Amino acid sequence: MVQWRGRRRSTNVEDTRGQRSSRPMRTRGLKLGGGMGTIGIIAVIAITLMGGDPSQLLGILLGSSGQNNSYTPSQINPNQPVGNDDAAVFLSVILADTEVTWGKLFSSSGRRYIEPKLRLFSGGVNSACGYNTAAVGPFYCPPDQRVYLDLDFFKQLKQLGAPGDFAQAYVIGHEIGHHVQNLTGVLPKVHEAKQGQSKKQANQLQVLVELQADCYAGIWAHYAEGERDLLEAGDIEEGLQAAAAIGDDSLQRRAGGRVRPESFTHGSSAQRTKWFKIGFRTGSVEACNTFNQSDSLSNTGWAQTAQTVETQRGTISDAHSAFANKRSDVQVTGEGIVVKVLADDLKGSRHQKFILDIGRGQTILVAHNIDLAPRVSPLRTGDLIKYLGEYEYNQRGGVLHWTHHDPAGRHMGGWLKRSGQTFR
Numbered sequence: 001m002v003q004w005r006g007r008r009r010s011t012n013v014e015d016t017r018g019q020r021s022s023r024p025m026r027t028r029g030l031k032l033g034g035g036m037g038t039i040g041i042i043a044v045i046a047i048t049l050m051g052g053d054p055s056q057l058l059g060i061l062l063g064s065s066g067q068n069n070s071y072t073p074s075q076i077n078p079n080q081p082v083g084n085d086d087a088a089v090f091l092s093v094i095l096a097d098t099e100v101t102w103g104k105l106f107s108s109s110g111r112r113y114i115e116p117k118l119r120l121f122s123g124g125v126n127s128a129c130g131y132n133t134a135a136v137g138p139f140y141c142p143p144d145q146r147v148y149l150d151l152d153f154f155k156q157l158k159q160l161g162a163p164g165d166f167a168q169a170y171v172i173g174h175e176i177g178h179h180v181q182n183l184t185g186v187l188p189k190v191h192e193a194k195q196g197q198s199k200k201q202a203n204q205l206q207v208l209v210e211l212q213a214d215c216y217a218g219i220w221a222h223y224a225e226g227e228r229d230l231l232e233a234g235d236i237e238e239g240l241q242a243a244a245a246i247g248d249d250s251l252q253r254r255a256g257g258r259v260r261p262e263s264f265t266h267g268s269s270a271q272r273t274k275w276f277k278i279g280f281r282t283g284s285v286e287a288c289n290t291f292n293q294s295d296s297l298s299n300t301g302w303a304q305t306a307q308t309v310e311t312q313r314g315t316i317s318d319a320h321s322a323f324a325n326k327r328s329d330v331q332v333t334g335e336g337i338v339v340k341v342l343a344d345d346l347k348g349s350r351h352q353k354f355i356l357d358i359g360r361g362q363t364i365l366v367a368h369n370i371d372l373a374p375r376v377s378p379l380r381t382g383d384l385i386k387y388l389g390e391y392e393y394n395q396r397g398g399v400l401h402w403t404h405h406d407p408a409g410r411h412m413g414g415w416l417k418r419s420g421q422t423f424r
Helices: 038-049 055-062 086-108 153-159 165-183 186-194 199-226 235-245 248-254 269-282 302-313 319-324
Strands: 013-015 117-121 124-127 130-133 139-141 146-150 330-341 351-359 362-369 384-392 399-401 415-418 421-423
Touching: 013 086, 086 117, 086 165, 086 199, 117 124, 124 146, 139 165, 146 165, 153 165, 165 186, 165 199, 186 199, 199 269, 269 330, 319 330, 319 351, 319 362, 319 384, 330 362, 362 384
Parallel strands: 013 117, 117 146, 362 399
Antiparallel strands: 124 130, 139 146, 330 351, 330 384, 351 362, 384 399, 384 415, 415 421
């Protein structure tokens, strides 16, 4: 269960549940759905299976309407106090935690993170992307930089086989991923690239957008667990279960038809879980470049930003890659088995030292500063250790250090984990 009680709440939640939101005559804008509006998606699938053209409904669900008209939010009061029910408080805490993660990552690349709003609604809502009912599920609207959510969606998510509070947190992490894409220019670039393409080609680009948002959700989970102990054992499994439940293939099977990959707009269950895992395992924005096979999009957004970050202070990678490329001063994350416990290094700052077998024939020496962080204790051969720290190359496999917070703030905070306990 996510350890959310008693934590900081975001001030960027607008609780408009119970307020009237009238349907405008026309809509405008480009909406990014999280791919999780069960009723809407199954409706599209049903139309397709019956031989119809789902493009009009897809246009509504995916925000591709090109009509120009007015946005009238005056019927609701976004300044209404946020409810103190558990659901609202929980989402407020999760949003606050995403603000911490992305604020730091943007700052490290020399950018300022503009915090989005999360608007809770019931039934239907007006946005800069038009009027939408709860049937479309959670969605992100780029023009007004808001995530929109009807809490009844979580009941649908549970029916799809993804219960649990982290499954809900994953949904928020995914939608915030779309906000990051908006800030870094990915969404406008994709929208431009879709012009003049076939429906199949446009769908393929949309899949890459959604998979990157899944990966960004994994990045948030990486830091929520590693730096703030927000997550507990089993939470990540809930997130993976949610990603699998809302894969296009899973939804198409649930609708009673055959799987049609050419109609995918959000990725298969395997793809969604894969990219969430990549984000969670690496914590690296560079690793989330789902567009790396597309020449027109491979150097947009974080892909370009990450190159700047890499030059300045190193990106988060894995020790296998760092060793193969003989790299030093790069943040790495992963896990390994303790194969030898060494005597403490008492010269200067005291370091606890041990060797990890991280697979593929590679070992690394861990030098954990016990003047600045708690000792990993007890520590025995055979223990599984997860790590985040700075890697230094040598021919024997390399050294891992800075596995803790730097009081001076010059290094990204690292950590070691054993049996669910974090040492940093």
